[in-house]
Amino acid sequence: MQLTTQALMVQGTTSDAGKSVLVAGLCRVLARKGIRVAPFKSQNMALNSAVTQDGGEIGRAQAVQAQACGIEPTVHMNPVLLKPNTDIGAQVIVQGKALADMDAVGYHGYKKVVMGPVMDSFQQLQSQYQTVVIEGAGSPAEINLRENDVANMGFAEEADVPVIIVADIDRGGVFAHLYGTLALLSESEQNRVIGFVINRFRGDIKLLAPGLDWLEEKTGKPVLGVLPYLHGLMLEAEDAINVQQVAPAAQQLKVVVPVLTRVSNHTDFDPLRMHPQVDLQFVGKGELLPPADLIIIPGTKSVRSDLAFLREQGWDQQIARHVRLGGKLMGICGGYQMLGESIADPNGIESESGESRGLGYLQTSTVLAPQKQLKRTQGQLTMPDQQAVPVRGYEIHAGVTEGVRSDAPVQLTDGPDGQIAFNGQVFGTYLHGIFEQREACDAILAWAGLTATQTPDFDVLREQQIDRLADAIEQHMDLARLWPQWQDKFSAV
Structure with missing residues (x-):
């Protein structure tokens, strides 16, 4: 030919x-x-x-x-x-x-x-x-x-x-x-x-x-x-989770991500895999969540069924103990929705219609709507006791979340996003790619307990x-x- x-x-x-x-x-x-x-x-x-x-x-x-x-x-x-x-x-x-x-x-x-x-x-x-x-x-x-x-x-x-x-x-x-x-x-x-x-x-x-x-x-x-x-x-994995990490530094923050059945956009964690000061561990079905400084609940294509899966694994109780002992907890997109008080799907957008009780860490409630939110955005992130830093990313979600205050930790060009609660220990956001900008990654890792952060430039690395x-x-x-x-x-x- x-x-x-x-x-x-x-x-x-x-x-x-x-x-x-x-x-x-x-x-x-x-x-x-x-x-x-x-x-x-x-x-x-x-x-x-x-x-x-x-x-x-x-x-x-x-x-x-x-x-x-x-x-x-x-x-x-x-x-x-x-x-x-x-x-x-x-x-x-x-x-x-x-x-x-x-x-x-x-x-x-x-x-x-x-x-x-x-x-x-x-x-x-x-x-x-x-x-x-x-x-x-x-x-x-x-x-x-x-x-x-x-x-x-x-x-x-x-x-x-x-x-x-x-x-x-x-x-x-x-x-x-x-x-x-x-x-x-x-x-x-x-x-x-x-x-x-x-x-x-x-x-x-x-x-x-x-x-x-x-x-x-x-x-x-x-x-x-x-x-x-x-x-x-x-390089970013097309679908399978990449667990490869760079050589570790002397001081490391332990970050744990529970792997949900329909986990989505786990490429959010690539900047952490490539961070020498982060020990990132993905935990699968049937495994216990190990001791960590920060647990991050990732996004998911089926938020209510994966919330049920999380509970079936006993991870909700392990997360509760982690927070009770002073650990930090973060949720991204579907994980953010799970941190709230309820998730309703009246139209059967992702599964059978119904409502699920959330984990209750944030005073928010989410209703899944037919119109998916798809947008790139940018703005500022303010973590507890820190100055505001630039942040950028993208949103992909069917949920409409109520309870977001005007002084939310993430202030984007199209409005406030996210919430911080439990004496500053729990943080949720819709923003995918939040770790890709060095200043935002530094701010979140410092909030989680890492001192003297040395975050590499993810764009340059890629x-x-x-x-x-x-x-x-x-x-x-x-x-x-x-x-x-x-x-x-x-x-x-």
């Missing part, structure tokens, strides 16, 4: 094969060469989402990829976002706006309809940029999902774009993954594949050479690159990680073969 300037699609043999990071890295490489590039993922299933400037909602991975391109994210970079709210159902978001809740069978039938807006968004990007780097979802070899596919080869065929397939050698079985994935494709889909990429390789490349030769001989497809395992690489990834791609991939029209900009591997 002859490549054009228009698009290249990255598909993977499995979930977490490296599609998201490879797309981000390719986008940064092209942007550094002065090529106008945009990311695209037709369908994303994730509870980590971002808000675009015009108030739309997309997967956070595409927002990071847009940053790698040096451009603002738009809803057209991820026209379909599926946010699971049960094991068999999800909220379907199309071009940034929530459309409906559907079960898996219902959405499977709806996919032939959603291809329209998917192609509309893709064509809009094509008209604005020299090239589009597309991320697939899961694996194209999931033959049970082939009918009306919009995420992998179904989209590639409809859009007529070339495909490369990436596999993670660190999982083992990399040659079986690549060979088997190709074998399960139709003839036209196989012809669309222009090569393979092996990700996360450790060791001497000479030992891998016989396998590479075998794969190329058996498939007729070239291996376009073998990317090394980048130790300590920290840029450094993207550049590190792009450097590895430039060194280890045959980019001139991928984009022959720009081969003068690349040096072949």
Whole structure:
């Protein structure tokens, strides 16, 4: 297949094969060469989402990829976002706006309809940029999902774009993954594949050479690159929780996050993972909350059912003991709603209609409403006994919370947010991304008990990680073969 300037699609043999990071890295490489590039993922299933400037909602991975391109994210970079709210159902978001809740069978039938807006968004990007780097979802070899596919080869065929397939050698079985994935494709889909990429390789490349030769001989497809395992690489996870942390400093604040069944936007905690003075621990089902300076209840896509889950784990009693002994407690978005006196869902927005008793730490009450709040915002944060500092972030929630005072701790351009109670020990806010700005992160960590804070600049760290990834791609991939029209900009591997 002859490549054009228009698009290249990255598909993977499995979930977490490296599609998201490879797309981000390719986008940064092209942007550094002065090529106008945009990311695209037709369908994303994730509870980590971002808000675009015009108030739309997309997967956070595409927002990071847009940053790698040096451009603002738009809803057209991820026209379909599926946010699971049960094991068999999800909220379907199309071009940034929530459309409906559907079960898996219902959405499977709806996919032939959603291809329209998917192609509309893709064509809009094509008209604005020299090239589009597309991320697939899961694996194209999931033959049970082939009918009306919009995420992998179904989209590639409809859009007529070339495909490369990436596999993670660190999982083992990399040659079986690549060979088997190709074998399960139709003839036209196989012809669309222009090569393979092996990700996360450790060791001497000479030992891998016989396998590479075998794969190329058996498939007729070239291996376009073998990317090394980048130790300590920290980019926002698309969905799975990343527990990796930087090397610790001598003094550390212990922060614990209970993992809810539908935890959302856990990327809020990435600045804490990358903070040398923070010992961040995620606690899962069946585990006790360990001693901590600060417990943070995260956001969730199903706040009432996750509040019930929290109680089933006994975490409510453990949190009560933590607060009674002087520990600090924080809630973000859904976690903030749980800290109040009640959460009502009269219209069955997230689950069956009804009302739940909150944890009762804040004098607030929340009613879930059909219209989701989606906005970027900024303002000032004032923690107890501290000066006001700048803060920025974004809001994604269906709740309308009453009881917010005019002197709330977070004063945003569109009004007050949050509450502090229990003698200054408990703090709740709707603001996602609140730890990303150094001054706000310092203020919250100081409130929680950390002295002499040394918070790194998260924006600088994220840029450094993207550049590190792009450097590895430039060194280890045959980019001139991928984009022959720009081969003068690349040096072949």
